[in-house]
Amino acid sequence: MNKKILKKIKKIVVGLVITAVLLFLILLLGNSQDPYIDVTRTAAEDLENFFYDQFFKIKTGKTFEKLEKDGKVLMSHSFEPNIIIVDIDENALTKLGNYNEWDRSIHANVIKNLNDGGASAIAFDILFKSADFGQKKAEQTINILNTVDSTKQWDSLFSDIRSHYNFDSLMIKEIRESGNAIMCFMMDDSTSFNHKSVWEKLATYERAEELGFNSTFNNSQVDSITHVEPKTLLDNIYPELAQAGALMGSVNAYPDDDGVVRHVSMLYRFPNPYAYPDIPSRVYSTMSLMTVLHLFHQDPKNVKIKMGNYIDLGKPFGIYRDSAGAFHATYPQFSYPMFLELRKFLKRKDAQLRASEDIIDITNKVIATKNKDGEITFSLFDGQVLDPTESKLLLDIATSVHRDSLLSLKQGEETEFAAGVTITREDESESNILFIVNDANNDEEITITPNILHTISYYKDSLSSLPVNKPKHLSIDIDLRYDKSSKKWVSNIAILNDKVIRDIIATNEKKVDNLKPGEEYRFGPIKRVPIDNYGRYLVNYIGRYNTDKESRPFQHLSYYDVTKNRHDQAMYQGKVFILGSAAPALFDFVPGPHEENNPAVLIHATIIQNILNDNYIVTLAEKHQQLIVILLAILCMVLGLFIKSYISIAISLLLMSAYTFIAFRYFQDGMYIGVSKQLIAMLITNIAALIVQFYYENKEKRFLDNAFKQYISPELIDEMVNNEIMPTLGGEKSNITAFFTDIASFSTFSEKIGDPSRLVDLLNEYLTAMTDTLLSNKGTLDKYEGDAIIAFFGAPMPLENHAQSACSAACDMQSKLMKLRKKWTSEGDKWPKVVHDMHMRIGINSGDIVTGNMGSTMRKNYTMMGDAVNLAARLESAAKQYGAYIQISEDTQKHLEPGKFIFRSLDTIRVVGKSLPVKTFELLAKSDTENRETLNKLVEIWETAREAYLEMDWDKAQDLFTQCLEYEPHLPERDPGSKTCPSLVYIQRCIAYRENPPVAPGETWDGVFTATSK
16 A cells, blocks of 8 residues: 555544544534523524524515405415414504403403304413402492492492403303313413412412313323423413313413523423322423314324324314214314315316316305394305395205206206295306395395305204304305415315315215214324424424514404404404414513514414424434534545645535525425534534644645755645655656756866865856756756756656746756856956856756656665656757757657747757667747847758758758858857857768768668767
8 A cells, every 4th residue: 555545544534533523522512401401502502593593584584475365365475364363452452441451351252253253263372360250340339339328238239230340251151152262371480479378379289170181181191201391380370261261271482591482392291290299290281282182173182292203183184973973074163064065176077177277165154143033044155144034035945955956057047946036047157156046025135156055954953953142154165276386275274285185085985974973084194293302392483573564474453353343254264363462562572583572472373373284393303413414524524634725615615605505495394404513513624624634734845845845846845745746765657858957068167267165166056046947947856966957847746748847947047047157257257267158058858757766765866767868868968069058859849839939950860879869959949038030030041951951952051051150149259158059060061971971872861960979
């Protein structure tokens, strides 16, 4: 296994160890403790709450359009259409006075009006601590009367006077008769009271017993009863009220430890088993959950509770048959005839198509009332209120005429029912078939639909047993629609969601029709309300209250308007009403994650909405969150270890942003997957990885600096570190460029200077300048051999164009030498003239060369070896025969980018020690040199001369080479210290070959010149 792999493994091991330690700290410090025993907030929890709250602010900041029909809201994303807040608002307080001084007839009227309108549930978020049933007011009245006239026996009138003030009994009567009221109470602790004598009576089993157990769960219904929060007091309700309501539940909404209400405890134990260990406790739930149980017609005894998972409420909707054999629907105000009409439509093959084209009226409102004379009157849709005569006629038609016979009528066709009474089909539309009953005897018209006739016919035998002056809803409006975009059924009745409707469609009719007395059949999936290990429910807020009224999550009706019956009661049918207050004067506000001042009544309404619509927000299990944290941490650690720091940071930031966006999308779909620990893990592990990488890079950089700083540029060292290229003992073959330099006539320098120390000074200055130039062009210094510089390009760090870098370095070094010569000349007599005229030769060749640390394990040197290296050395020495100063091979020349350099073909030469000839070139300068025009002219004439030379046209060649002399940069007369130049060399060859041709007449000459010396 090579060192590169070992180093990676070492970095991975170190990174994993650091990641493990960081993850342990993050996961340990980020875990919450038992919220009921010792809540310890951490920075991670605060950050988690921040993201959670921000997600809610974004989510609830949106508003949507409502879908309406005939002025009725069928469905809306702007506010929930099935749950309405009856608000003790500023208007009610202004009109009715101080809330604490209201008599309870106001509440009684609200209950009566809502119930008369067909409310399915009336849930109280209003606490009634006690009642005196008119006692106090009667005593005050007697005292006043005695003050006015003490001679009379006013005490004898006490009972009569008290009955006039007994609004408590009036409210209890309306609550009991409605059958739809869910009462509320508060669970509390003794710390809220100063004296035990005050609270002790609220903490006993006798207190629970007098309130009743019909709204409680047995301990056996909970799988981990010890996790249910115990409470000491059951307060703010009195026995008569508790027994009058259909059910009752708590309205506690305790905030999390940072003061924000995100969770609501759905379960409490009372009496407190720790305070009263010998007394059997029971499990109490919330008003919101009890309201849902009421809507489901579900006995609390059937509920199953699995802590940390769910509260199982069973299936939401069903049909049951009572002991007398009558069929009923489980949802309040939803009658069995309504179910039959709904099922009949849904079983049609074209039901989905028809419901997607228009909103379908499945059933219509039918209210029956019996007056004190025993007469039945009907109130129908579109505001029709029939008198007793009209009602009797309608009842006769419903019990005598078969619906199919009416449906056989064509539009505009009529049939006679009785003398002077005709029935005409008015509308051909299948979604809204209307019939007009014309009673000429009484000059009256009644508009009816087939389902109205069917409903009245179904109840014909039970109408006589109606209570006097108590309206009975035989049917309410059902509007149905199929939404093509979401592919879901939608209705105006809370219980009829898509899943329930699809179950009704899929169910065989006989399973319902053949029910025996006492049996029931339910539709829809089982409702399971998610809770945590301690029975807390995570509230999925659906909107903000502090916005315009149309954008609020729920519609608010003024308590005053409802108690005065100022609304059309048709809007109440089938709806769920929460009685409470959003008035600032009553201070019933709590901070929510989405807004600071959130009316507490909306929390309970929201929970009901969540359960009815399966609109939950659940938190991903801790173990799954931990797995995400671990995977993200490892990913960011790997990024930090093996990618450049700035790229790693950028990718990590992108990952953090992407994860936050993904977390928000999951949040929108009801799943909170956690953010803070994940982001902290990504950030910290990436930083730790960068520190590890920085450590290893610095360690490698120091090593490479020590080993290579004299040979290669700092930039190359950085690239080697970044690319993990480390020196090893042994060689590696690659295509690179060898580079040799030598000072021309160096022995003359030694002789002229004489003093060895001065010679060293000169060489040091020269070699420093040349080496700096070499390194700045990304060359690697191999060694110095006296005045010679041996180097290469393309190792240990690969270069994209090593040949071009070598040629660039050669040109720069020649330019640098010219500057040194001027400097030495300017120094006067310090140096002999030979120094002022110094020339340097360079040989360059590219090819396959072995580079590496050559030597022993004790001592090694990074160098190069190979045949291509020897050729570069020969080219450098051979250059003096031509008077050239940079000679490059064809293998180097062909890698040069066109237009970057000025060069000319020099010769095809067979160097000493080589059998194969090599085509060489003289590199003159970079293409942007000042004398480029002269050099380009030289190259132009030269190449023509070389062609004549190779064709053995010696006279022409000699003439052209002679023309080149004018442009030669190193002509001895023009360049002191230069002994010859290529043009002079070739002129002499032409003269020699004219006398002694290189080949016999008639033979072909290859143009190769064989060098006789190095």
